[in-house]
Amino acid sequence: MQKLHSHSVKILVSISSVLAGLLLTNFSWADSAKIRWDINGHSYQRVDVIAVKWSVADQACAEKGGYLATITGREEQKFIDTRFLTQSMDIPPRGYHIGGFKESGKWKWLNNESWAYSNWYKEHPYDIGTHLSIYNPGYWLDKDITKYIDGYICEWSNNNYLGNAIVPDINNNGALEYAVLYRDINTKHVIVIKDSSTHNKLSALTFPAGSEPSVGMIVLEKAGAQKSTLGFGVIIYDGKNTVVQLKDIHNTAIGKIPFLSSGYKPRSISVSATTISVVGVDKNGKALMEIYNNATGKRLKLIF
Structure with missing residues:
Protein backbone atom coordinates (compact mmCIF):
# COMPACT_ATOMS: atom_id res chain seq x y z
CA MET A 1 0.00 0.00 0.00
CA GLN A 2 1.43 3.34 -1.02
CA LYS A 3 2.03 5.74 1.84
CA LEU A 4 0.20 9.06 1.55
CA HIS A 5 2.07 12.27 2.13
CA SER A 6 0.79 14.57 4.86
CA HIS A 7 -0.38 17.23 2.40
CA SER A 8 -2.35 14.58 0.46
CA VAL A 9 -4.06 13.49 3.67
CA LYS A 10 -5.00 17.10 4.40
CA ILE A 11 -6.49 17.49 0.92
CA LEU A 12 -8.53 14.29 1.31
CA VAL A 13 -9.77 15.41 4.71
CA SER A 14 -10.77 18.79 3.28
CA ILE A 15 -12.65 17.18 0.38
CA SER A 16 -14.40 14.81 2.78
CA SER A 17 -15.44 17.74 4.96
CA VAL A 18 -16.85 19.61 1.98
CA LEU A 19 -18.79 16.56 0.77
CA ALA A 20 -20.15 15.94 4.24
CA GLY A 21 -21.23 19.56 4.44
CA LEU A 22 -22.98 19.32 1.10
CA LEU A 23 -24.79 16.16 2.15
CA LEU A 24 -25.91 17.77 5.38
CA THR A 25 -27.07 20.83 3.45
CA ASN A 26 -29.12 18.75 1.01
CA PHE A 27 -30.85 16.86 3.79
CA SER A 28 -31.36 19.77 6.18
CA TRP A 29 -34.17 21.45 4.24
CA ALA A 30 -37.48 21.42 6.07
CA ASP A 31 -40.99 22.22 4.87
CA SER A 32 -41.97 25.83 5.40
CA ALA A 33 -44.83 26.83 7.65
CA LYS A 34 -48.22 27.22 6.01
CA ILE A 35 -48.48 30.98 5.41
CA ARG A 36 -51.64 32.95 4.68
CA TRP A 37 -51.62 35.76 2.10
CA ASP A 38 -54.08 38.44 3.22
CA ILE A 39 -54.72 39.77 -0.28
CA ASN A 40 -56.65 36.68 -1.42
CA GLY A 41 -57.03 34.79 1.85
CA HIS A 42 -55.21 31.74 0.45
CA SER A 43 -52.58 29.73 2.31
CA TYR A 44 -49.32 28.42 0.84
CA GLN A 45 -46.61 25.99 1.88
CA ARG A 46 -43.25 24.98 0.42
CA VAL A 47 -42.51 21.25 0.68
CA ASP A 48 -38.86 20.19 0.40
CA VAL A 49 -37.95 16.66 -0.66
CA ILE A 50 -34.88 14.99 -2.14
CA ALA A 51 -36.50 14.46 -5.55
CA VAL A 52 -40.10 14.46 -6.76
CA LYS A 53 -41.97 14.41 -10.07
CA TRP A 54 -44.70 16.91 -10.98
CA SER A 55 -47.44 14.26 -10.98
CA VAL A 56 -46.47 13.06 -7.49
CA ALA A 57 -46.37 16.65 -6.20
CA ASP A 58 -49.80 17.31 -7.71
CA GLN A 59 -51.23 14.28 -5.90
CA ALA A 60 -49.52 15.20 -2.61
CA CYS A 61 -51.09 18.67 -2.58
CA ALA A 62 -54.50 17.22 -3.43
CA GLU A 63 -54.25 14.73 -0.56
CA LYS A 64 -53.68 17.68 1.77
CA GLY A 65 -56.82 19.39 0.48
CA GLY A 66 -54.98 21.86 -1.75
CA TYR A 67 -53.38 22.08 -5.18
CA LEU A 68 -50.05 23.01 -6.71
CA ALA A 69 -49.71 26.79 -6.36
CA THR A 70 -50.88 29.09 -9.13
CA ILE A 71 -49.29 32.51 -9.63
CA MET A 89 -31.32 29.83 -1.75
CA ASP A 90 -28.80 27.25 -2.84
CA ILE A 91 -26.18 26.60 -5.50
CA PRO A 92 -27.38 25.29 -7.86
CA GLU A 103 -52.29 21.48 -23.08
CA SER A 104 -52.88 21.71 -26.84
CA GLY A 105 -50.02 24.20 -27.06
CA LYS A 106 -51.45 26.55 -24.42
CA TRP A 107 -50.33 27.06 -20.82
CA LYS A 108 -53.03 26.65 -18.18
CA TRP A 109 -53.47 26.57 -14.41
CA LEU A 110 -54.75 23.49 -12.58
CA ASN A 111 -57.61 25.41 -10.96
CA ASN A 112 -58.70 27.01 -14.26
CA ASP A 127 -41.12 23.44 -26.83
CA ILE A 128 -40.45 20.15 -25.01
CA GLY A 129 -41.47 21.32 -21.52
CA THR A 130 -45.06 20.58 -20.50
CA HIS A 131 -45.18 21.33 -16.76
CA LEU A 132 -44.22 24.37 -14.73
CA SER A 133 -41.60 24.81 -12.02
CA ILE A 134 -40.22 27.83 -10.17
CA TYR A 135 -36.58 28.42 -9.19
CA ASN A 136 -35.13 31.01 -6.85
CA PRO A 137 -35.19 33.93 -7.08
CA GLY A 138 -38.59 33.37 -8.74
CA TYR A 139 -38.02 32.50 -12.39
CA TRP A 140 -40.26 30.00 -14.17
CA LEU A 141 -38.94 27.02 -16.12
CA ASP A 142 -40.90 24.45 -18.09
CA LYS A 143 -40.02 20.82 -17.42
CA ASP A 144 -40.92 17.41 -18.77
CA ILE A 145 -43.44 15.70 -16.46
CA THR A 146 -40.97 12.88 -15.77
CA LYS A 147 -38.28 15.20 -14.34
CA TYR A 148 -37.43 15.09 -10.64
CA ILE A 149 -36.75 18.35 -8.80
CA ASP A 150 -36.36 19.51 -5.20
CA GLY A 151 -39.94 19.98 -4.02
CA TYR A 152 -43.22 21.74 -4.64
CA ILE A 153 -45.44 24.57 -3.39
CA CYS A 154 -49.04 23.86 -2.36
CA GLU A 155 -51.86 26.38 -2.19
CA TRP A 156 -55.16 26.26 -0.33
CA SER A 157 -58.05 28.53 -1.28
CA ASN A 158 -59.59 29.66 1.98
CA ASN A 159 -63.37 29.77 2.03
CA ASN A 160 -63.10 31.98 5.12
CA TYR A 161 -61.95 34.86 2.92
CA LEU A 162 -64.96 37.10 2.26
CA GLY A 163 -63.74 40.33 0.69
CA ASN A 164 -61.37 43.28 0.75
CA ALA A 165 -61.32 47.05 0.34
CA ILE A 166 -58.90 49.93 -0.12
CA VAL A 167 -58.61 52.20 2.93
CA PRO A 168 -57.44 55.85 3.09
CA ASP A 169 -53.97 56.51 4.50
CA ILE A 170 -54.41 56.02 8.26
CA ASN A 171 -50.84 56.36 9.54
CA ASN A 172 -49.93 59.31 7.28
CA ASN A 173 -47.01 57.66 5.50
CA GLY A 174 -48.28 58.47 2.02
CA VAL A 180 -59.46 42.10 4.36
CA LEU A 181 -62.63 40.51 5.74
CA TYR A 182 -62.67 36.87 6.77
CA ARG A 183 -64.21 34.48 9.27
CA ASP A 184 -61.81 33.25 11.92
CA ILE A 185 -61.72 29.78 13.49
CA ASN A 186 -64.27 30.90 16.09
CA THR A 187 -66.59 31.96 13.21
CA LYS A 188 -66.45 35.63 14.19
CA HIS A 189 -66.07 38.08 11.33
CA VAL A 190 -62.75 39.90 11.40
CA ILE A 191 -61.44 42.84 9.38
CA VAL A 192 -57.64 43.05 9.31
CA ILE A 193 -56.21 46.39 8.19
CA LYS A 194 -52.63 46.57 6.92
CA ASP A 195 -50.32 49.21 5.51
CA SER A 196 -49.92 48.60 1.77
CA SER A 197 -46.30 49.76 1.85
CA THR A 198 -44.88 47.98 4.91
CA HIS A 199 -47.59 45.27 5.21
CA ASN A 200 -47.64 45.91 8.96
CA LYS A 201 -50.94 45.22 10.70
CA LEU A 202 -52.59 48.46 11.80
CA SER A 203 -55.75 47.09 13.37
CA ALA A 204 -58.07 44.09 13.69
CA LEU A 205 -61.82 44.64 14.06
CA THR A 206 -64.20 41.93 15.25
CA PHE A 207 -67.87 41.52 14.34
CA PRO A 208 -70.58 38.98 15.26
CA ALA A 209 -70.72 35.63 13.48
CA GLY A 210 -74.31 35.83 12.27
CA SER A 211 -76.08 32.72 11.02
CA GLU A 212 -73.89 32.48 7.90
CA PRO A 213 -70.79 34.13 6.41
CA SER A 214 -71.14 37.80 5.52
CA VAL A 215 -71.52 38.76 1.86
CA GLY A 216 -69.09 41.66 2.19
CA MET A 217 -67.69 44.74 3.86
CA ILE A 218 -67.64 48.49 3.24
CA VAL A 219 -65.46 51.45 4.20
CA LEU A 220 -67.14 54.78 4.98
CA GLU A 221 -65.02 57.92 5.13
CA LYS A 222 -67.78 59.74 7.05
CA ALA A 223 -69.37 57.53 9.68
CA GLY A 224 -70.45 57.79 13.30
CA ALA A 225 -72.93 60.15 14.91
CA GLN A 226 -71.10 63.25 13.67
CA LYS A 227 -70.28 61.76 10.25
CA SER A 228 -66.63 62.54 10.91
CA THR A 229 -65.14 59.10 11.62
CA LEU A 230 -63.61 56.55 9.27
CA GLY A 231 -65.94 53.57 9.57
CA PHE A 232 -65.70 49.89 8.65
CA GLY A 233 -68.92 47.98 8.12
CA VAL A 234 -69.80 44.29 7.86
CA ILE A 235 -73.22 43.09 6.77
CA ILE A 236 -74.55 40.56 9.31
CA TYR A 237 -77.56 38.26 8.80
CA VAL A 244 -74.64 46.59 8.72
CA GLN A 245 -72.55 46.93 11.87
CA LEU A 246 -70.01 49.75 11.93
CA LYS A 247 -66.77 50.12 13.88
CA ASP A 248 -63.94 52.63 13.89
CA ILE A 249 -60.24 51.88 13.51
CA HIS A 250 -59.98 51.21 17.27
CA ASN A 251 -62.60 48.42 17.15
CA THR A 252 -65.20 50.63 18.85
CA ALA A 253 -68.82 50.22 17.74
CA ILE A 254 -70.10 53.41 16.09
CA GLY A 255 -73.51 52.36 14.80
CA LYS A 256 -75.86 49.87 13.15
CA ILE A 257 -77.85 50.31 9.97
CA PRO A 258 -80.76 47.87 9.40
CA PHE A 259 -81.45 46.69 5.86
CA LEU A 260 -84.02 44.58 3.99
CA SER A 261 -87.39 43.29 5.05
CA SER A 262 -87.68 40.09 7.06
CA GLY A 263 -87.46 37.05 4.81
CA TYR A 264 -84.79 38.50 2.52
CA LYS A 265 -81.24 37.16 2.72
CA PRO A 266 -78.46 39.60 1.78
CA ARG A 267 -76.54 38.75 -1.38
CA SER A 268 -74.35 41.81 -1.98
CA ILE A 269 -73.31 45.14 -0.52
CA SER A 270 -71.69 48.15 -2.19
CA VAL A 271 -70.89 51.72 -1.24
CA SER A 272 -70.49 55.07 -3.00
CA ALA A 273 -69.53 58.49 -1.67
CA THR A 274 -72.95 58.98 -0.04
CA THR A 275 -74.93 55.74 -0.32
CA ILE A 276 -74.87 52.12 0.82
CA SER A 277 -76.68 49.59 -1.38
CA VAL A 278 -77.74 46.11 -0.27
CA VAL A 279 -79.39 43.48 -2.44
CA GLY A 280 -81.36 40.62 -0.88
CA VAL A 281 -83.32 37.65 -2.22
CA ASP A 282 -86.33 35.89 -0.67
CA LYS A 283 -87.09 32.14 -0.79
CA ASN A 284 -89.02 32.59 -4.05
CA GLY A 285 -86.12 34.29 -5.79
CA LYS A 286 -87.60 37.79 -5.65
CA ALA A 287 -84.86 40.42 -5.32
CA LEU A 288 -84.96 43.57 -3.22
CA MET A 289 -82.44 46.40 -3.49
CA GLU A 290 -82.32 48.91 -0.67
CA ILE A 291 -80.31 52.11 -1.06
CA TYR A 292 -79.47 54.07 2.08
CA ASN A 293 -78.24 57.66 1.95
CA ASN A 294 -75.57 57.89 4.64
CA ALA A 295 -75.77 61.69 4.76
CA THR A 296 -79.56 62.15 5.01
CA GLY A 297 -80.72 58.77 6.34
CA LYS A 298 -83.28 58.46 3.54
CA ARG A 299 -83.95 55.10 1.86
CA LEU A 300 -85.04 53.86 -1.53
CA LYS A 301 -86.38 50.32 -2.04
CA LEU A 302 -86.59 48.62 -5.41
CA ILE A 303 -88.25 45.20 -5.92
CA PHE A 304 -87.37 43.03 -8.92
Whole structure:
Protein backbone atom coordinates (compact mmCIF):
# COMPACT_ATOMS: atom_id res chain seq x y z
CA MET A 1 0.00 0.00 0.00
CA GLN A 2 1.43 3.34 -1.02
CA LYS A 3 2.03 5.74 1.84
CA LEU A 4 0.20 9.06 1.55
CA HIS A 5 2.07 12.27 2.13
CA SER A 6 0.79 14.57 4.86
CA HIS A 7 -0.38 17.23 2.40
CA SER A 8 -2.35 14.58 0.46
CA VAL A 9 -4.06 13.49 3.67
CA LYS A 10 -5.00 17.10 4.40
CA ILE A 11 -6.49 17.49 0.92
CA LEU A 12 -8.53 14.29 1.31
CA VAL A 13 -9.77 15.41 4.71
CA SER A 14 -10.77 18.79 3.28
CA ILE A 15 -12.65 17.18 0.38
CA SER A 16 -14.40 14.81 2.78
CA SER A 17 -15.44 17.74 4.96
CA VAL A 18 -16.85 19.61 1.98
CA LEU A 19 -18.79 16.56 0.77
CA ALA A 20 -20.15 15.94 4.24
CA GLY A 21 -21.23 19.56 4.44
CA LEU A 22 -22.98 19.32 1.10
CA LEU A 23 -24.79 16.16 2.15
CA LEU A 24 -25.91 17.77 5.38
CA THR A 25 -27.07 20.83 3.45
CA ASN A 26 -29.12 18.75 1.01
CA PHE A 27 -30.85 16.86 3.79
CA SER A 28 -31.36 19.77 6.18
CA TRP A 29 -34.17 21.45 4.24
CA ALA A 30 -37.48 21.42 6.07
CA ASP A 31 -40.99 22.22 4.87
CA SER A 32 -41.97 25.83 5.40
CA ALA A 33 -44.83 26.83 7.65
CA LYS A 34 -48.22 27.22 6.01
CA ILE A 35 -48.48 30.98 5.41
CA ARG A 36 -51.64 32.95 4.68
CA TRP A 37 -51.62 35.76 2.10
CA ASP A 38 -54.08 38.44 3.22
CA ILE A 39 -54.72 39.77 -0.28
CA ASN A 40 -56.65 36.68 -1.42
CA GLY A 41 -57.03 34.79 1.85
CA HIS A 42 -55.21 31.74 0.45
CA SER A 43 -52.58 29.73 2.31
CA TYR A 44 -49.32 28.42 0.84
CA GLN A 45 -46.61 25.99 1.88
CA ARG A 46 -43.25 24.98 0.42
CA VAL A 47 -42.51 21.25 0.68
CA ASP A 48 -38.86 20.19 0.40
CA VAL A 49 -37.95 16.66 -0.66
CA ILE A 50 -34.88 14.99 -2.14
CA ALA A 51 -36.50 14.46 -5.55
CA VAL A 52 -40.10 14.46 -6.76
CA LYS A 53 -41.97 14.41 -10.07
CA TRP A 54 -44.70 16.91 -10.98
CA SER A 55 -47.44 14.26 -10.98
CA VAL A 56 -46.47 13.06 -7.49
CA ALA A 57 -46.37 16.65 -6.20
CA ASP A 58 -49.80 17.31 -7.71
CA GLN A 59 -51.23 14.28 -5.90
CA ALA A 60 -49.52 15.20 -2.61
CA CYS A 61 -51.09 18.67 -2.58
CA ALA A 62 -54.50 17.22 -3.43
CA GLU A 63 -54.25 14.73 -0.56
CA LYS A 64 -53.68 17.68 1.77
CA GLY A 65 -56.82 19.39 0.48
CA GLY A 66 -54.98 21.86 -1.75
CA TYR A 67 -53.38 22.08 -5.18
CA LEU A 68 -50.05 23.01 -6.71
CA ALA A 69 -49.71 26.79 -6.36
CA THR A 70 -50.88 29.09 -9.13
CA ILE A 71 -49.29 32.51 -9.63
CA THR A 72 -51.64 34.85 -11.45
CA GLY A 73 -50.07 38.26 -10.89
CA ARG A 74 -46.98 40.20 -9.89
CA GLU A 75 -48.07 40.70 -6.27
CA GLU A 76 -48.65 36.97 -5.78
CA GLN A 77 -45.29 36.29 -7.43
CA LYS A 78 -43.61 38.69 -4.99
CA PHE A 79 -45.30 36.97 -2.04
CA ILE A 80 -44.09 33.53 -3.18
CA ASP A 81 -40.57 34.83 -3.85
CA THR A 82 -40.10 36.57 -0.50
CA ARG A 83 -41.78 33.96 1.70
CA PHE A 84 -40.58 30.71 0.16
CA LEU A 85 -37.69 31.14 -2.25
CA THR A 86 -35.20 33.51 -0.62
CA GLN A 87 -35.26 31.20 2.42
CA SER A 88 -34.13 28.27 0.28
CA MET A 89 -31.32 29.83 -1.75
CA ASP A 90 -28.80 27.25 -2.84
CA ILE A 91 -26.18 26.60 -5.50
CA PRO A 92 -27.38 25.29 -7.86
CA PRO A 93 -30.79 26.96 -7.38
CA ARG A 94 -33.51 24.73 -5.96
CA GLY A 95 -36.62 24.16 -8.04
CA TYR A 96 -40.23 23.61 -7.00
CA HIS A 97 -43.21 22.32 -8.95
CA ILE A 98 -46.18 24.69 -9.27
CA GLY A 99 -49.58 24.24 -10.89
CA GLY A 100 -49.04 25.18 -14.52
CA PHE A 101 -49.16 22.79 -17.46
CA LYS A 102 -49.33 22.95 -21.25
CA GLU A 103 -52.29 21.48 -23.08
CA SER A 104 -52.88 21.71 -26.84
CA GLY A 105 -50.02 24.20 -27.06
CA LYS A 106 -51.45 26.55 -24.42
CA TRP A 107 -50.33 27.06 -20.82
CA LYS A 108 -53.03 26.65 -18.18
CA TRP A 109 -53.47 26.57 -14.41
CA LEU A 110 -54.75 23.49 -12.58
CA ASN A 111 -57.61 25.41 -10.96
CA ASN A 112 -58.70 27.01 -14.26
CA GLU A 113 -57.64 30.53 -13.28
CA SER A 114 -56.85 32.83 -16.19
CA TRP A 115 -53.30 32.61 -17.58
CA ALA A 116 -52.63 36.34 -17.81
CA TYR A 117 -49.21 36.59 -16.14
CA SER A 118 -45.86 34.82 -16.53
CA ASN A 119 -42.30 35.13 -15.26
CA TRP A 120 -40.28 32.92 -17.61
CA TYR A 121 -36.51 32.63 -17.33
CA LYS A 122 -34.64 33.89 -20.42
CA GLU A 123 -35.44 31.70 -23.45
CA HIS A 124 -38.07 29.60 -21.68
CA PRO A 125 -40.54 28.09 -22.27
CA TYR A 126 -38.95 25.39 -24.41
CA ASP A 127 -41.12 23.44 -26.83
CA ILE A 128 -40.45 20.15 -25.01
CA GLY A 129 -41.47 21.32 -21.52
CA THR A 130 -45.06 20.58 -20.50
CA HIS A 131 -45.18 21.33 -16.76
CA LEU A 132 -44.22 24.37 -14.73
CA SER A 133 -41.60 24.81 -12.02
CA ILE A 134 -40.22 27.83 -10.17
CA TYR A 135 -36.58 28.42 -9.19
CA ASN A 136 -35.13 31.01 -6.85
CA PRO A 137 -35.19 33.93 -7.08
CA GLY A 138 -38.59 33.37 -8.74
CA TYR A 139 -38.02 32.50 -12.39
CA TRP A 140 -40.26 30.00 -14.17
CA LEU A 141 -38.94 27.02 -16.12
CA ASP A 142 -40.90 24.45 -18.09
CA LYS A 143 -40.02 20.82 -17.42
CA ASP A 144 -40.92 17.41 -18.77
CA ILE A 145 -43.44 15.70 -16.46
CA THR A 146 -40.97 12.88 -15.77
CA LYS A 147 -38.28 15.20 -14.34
CA TYR A 148 -37.43 15.09 -10.64
CA ILE A 149 -36.75 18.35 -8.80
CA ASP A 150 -36.36 19.51 -5.20
CA GLY A 151 -39.94 19.98 -4.02
CA TYR A 152 -43.22 21.74 -4.64
CA ILE A 153 -45.44 24.57 -3.39
CA CYS A 154 -49.04 23.86 -2.36
CA GLU A 155 -51.86 26.38 -2.19
CA TRP A 156 -55.16 26.26 -0.33
CA SER A 157 -58.05 28.53 -1.28
CA ASN A 158 -59.59 29.66 1.98
CA ASN A 159 -63.37 29.77 2.03
CA ASN A 160 -63.10 31.98 5.12
CA TYR A 161 -61.95 34.86 2.92
CA LEU A 162 -64.96 37.10 2.26
CA GLY A 163 -63.74 40.33 0.69
CA ASN A 164 -61.37 43.28 0.75
CA ALA A 165 -61.32 47.05 0.34
CA ILE A 166 -58.90 49.93 -0.12
CA VAL A 167 -58.61 52.20 2.93
CA PRO A 168 -57.44 55.85 3.09
CA ASP A 169 -53.97 56.51 4.50
CA ILE A 170 -54.41 56.02 8.26
CA ASN A 171 -50.84 56.36 9.54
CA ASN A 172 -49.93 59.31 7.28
CA ASN A 173 -47.01 57.66 5.50
CA GLY A 174 -48.28 58.47 2.02
CA ALA A 175 -49.52 54.94 1.24
CA LEU A 176 -53.08 53.67 1.14
CA GLU A 177 -54.02 50.80 3.42
CA TYR A 178 -55.96 47.65 2.59
CA ALA A 179 -58.56 45.79 4.62
CA VAL A 180 -59.46 42.10 4.36
CA LEU A 181 -62.63 40.51 5.74
CA TYR A 182 -62.67 36.87 6.77
CA ARG A 183 -64.21 34.48 9.27
CA ASP A 184 -61.81 33.25 11.92
CA ILE A 185 -61.72 29.78 13.49
CA ASN A 186 -64.27 30.90 16.09
CA THR A 187 -66.59 31.96 13.21
CA LYS A 188 -66.45 35.63 14.19
CA HIS A 189 -66.07 38.08 11.33
CA VAL A 190 -62.75 39.90 11.40
CA ILE A 191 -61.44 42.84 9.38
CA VAL A 192 -57.64 43.05 9.31
CA ILE A 193 -56.21 46.39 8.19
CA LYS A 194 -52.63 46.57 6.92
CA ASP A 195 -50.32 49.21 5.51
CA SER A 196 -49.92 48.60 1.77
CA SER A 197 -46.30 49.76 1.85
CA THR A 198 -44.88 47.98 4.91
CA HIS A 199 -47.59 45.27 5.21
CA ASN A 200 -47.64 45.91 8.96
CA LYS A 201 -50.94 45.22 10.70
CA LEU A 202 -52.59 48.46 11.80
CA SER A 203 -55.75 47.09 13.37
CA ALA A 204 -58.07 44.09 13.69
CA LEU A 205 -61.82 44.64 14.06
CA THR A 206 -64.20 41.93 15.25
CA PHE A 207 -67.87 41.52 14.34
CA PRO A 208 -70.58 38.98 15.26
CA ALA A 209 -70.72 35.63 13.48
CA GLY A 210 -74.31 35.83 12.27
CA SER A 211 -76.08 32.72 11.02
CA GLU A 212 -73.89 32.48 7.90
CA PRO A 213 -70.79 34.13 6.41
CA SER A 214 -71.14 37.80 5.52
CA VAL A 215 -71.52 38.76 1.86
CA GLY A 216 -69.09 41.66 2.19
CA MET A 217 -67.69 44.74 3.86
CA ILE A 218 -67.64 48.49 3.24
CA VAL A 219 -65.46 51.45 4.20
CA LEU A 220 -67.14 54.78 4.98
CA GLU A 221 -65.02 57.92 5.13
CA LYS A 222 -67.78 59.74 7.05
CA ALA A 223 -69.37 57.53 9.68
CA GLY A 224 -70.45 57.79 13.30
CA ALA A 225 -72.93 60.15 14.91
CA GLN A 226 -71.10 63.25 13.67
CA LYS A 227 -70.28 61.76 10.25
CA SER A 228 -66.63 62.54 10.91
CA THR A 229 -65.14 59.10 11.62
CA LEU A 230 -63.61 56.55 9.27
CA GLY A 231 -65.94 53.57 9.57
CA PHE A 232 -65.70 49.89 8.65
CA GLY A 233 -68.92 47.98 8.12
CA VAL A 234 -69.80 44.29 7.86
CA ILE A 235 -73.22 43.09 6.77
CA ILE A 236 -74.55 40.56 9.31
CA TYR A 237 -77.56 38.26 8.80
CA ASP A 238 -78.86 36.48 11.93
CA GLY A 239 -81.35 34.21 10.18
CA LYS A 240 -84.08 36.83 10.14
CA ASN A 241 -82.71 40.37 10.17
CA THR A 242 -79.97 42.08 8.18
CA VAL A 243 -77.80 44.76 9.78
CA VAL A 244 -74.64 46.59 8.72
CA GLN A 245 -72.55 46.93 11.87
CA LEU A 246 -70.01 49.75 11.93
CA LYS A 247 -66.77 50.12 13.88
CA ASP A 248 -63.94 52.63 13.89
CA ILE A 249 -60.24 51.88 13.51
CA HIS A 250 -59.98 51.21 17.27
CA ASN A 251 -62.60 48.42 17.15
CA THR A 252 -65.20 50.63 18.85
CA ALA A 253 -68.82 50.22 17.74
CA ILE A 254 -70.10 53.41 16.09
CA GLY A 255 -73.51 52.36 14.80
CA LYS A 256 -75.86 49.87 13.15
CA ILE A 257 -77.85 50.31 9.97
CA PRO A 258 -80.76 47.87 9.40
CA PHE A 259 -81.45 46.69 5.86
CA LEU A 260 -84.02 44.58 3.99
CA SER A 261 -87.39 43.29 5.05
CA SER A 262 -87.68 40.09 7.06
CA GLY A 263 -87.46 37.05 4.81
CA TYR A 264 -84.79 38.50 2.52
CA LYS A 265 -81.24 37.16 2.72
CA PRO A 266 -78.46 39.60 1.78
CA ARG A 267 -76.54 38.75 -1.38
CA SER A 268 -74.35 41.81 -1.98
CA ILE A 269 -73.31 45.14 -0.52
CA SER A 270 -71.69 48.15 -2.19
CA VAL A 271 -70.89 51.72 -1.24
CA SER A 272 -70.49 55.07 -3.00
CA ALA A 273 -69.53 58.49 -1.67
CA THR A 274 -72.95 58.98 -0.04
CA THR A 275 -74.93 55.74 -0.32
CA ILE A 276 -74.87 52.12 0.82
CA SER A 277 -76.68 49.59 -1.38
CA VAL A 278 -77.74 46.11 -0.27
CA VAL A 279 -79.39 43.48 -2.44
CA GLY A 280 -81.36 40.62 -0.88
CA VAL A 281 -83.32 37.65 -2.22
CA ASP A 282 -86.33 35.89 -0.67
CA LYS A 283 -87.09 32.14 -0.79
CA ASN A 284 -89.02 32.59 -4.05
CA GLY A 285 -86.12 34.29 -5.79
CA LYS A 286 -87.60 37.79 -5.65
CA ALA A 287 -84.86 40.42 -5.32
CA LEU A 288 -84.96 43.57 -3.22
CA MET A 289 -82.44 46.40 -3.49
CA GLU A 290 -82.32 48.91 -0.67
CA ILE A 291 -80.31 52.11 -1.06
CA TYR A 292 -79.47 54.07 2.08
CA ASN A 293 -78.24 57.66 1.95
CA ASN A 294 -75.57 57.89 4.64
CA ALA A 295 -75.77 61.69 4.76
CA THR A 296 -79.56 62.15 5.01
CA GLY A 297 -80.72 58.77 6.34
CA LYS A 298 -83.28 58.46 3.54
CA ARG A 299 -83.95 55.10 1.86
CA LEU A 300 -85.04 53.86 -1.53
CA LYS A 301 -86.38 50.32 -2.04
CA LEU A 302 -86.59 48.62 -5.41
CA ILE A 303 -88.25 45.20 -5.92
CA PHE A 304 -87.37 43.03 -8.92
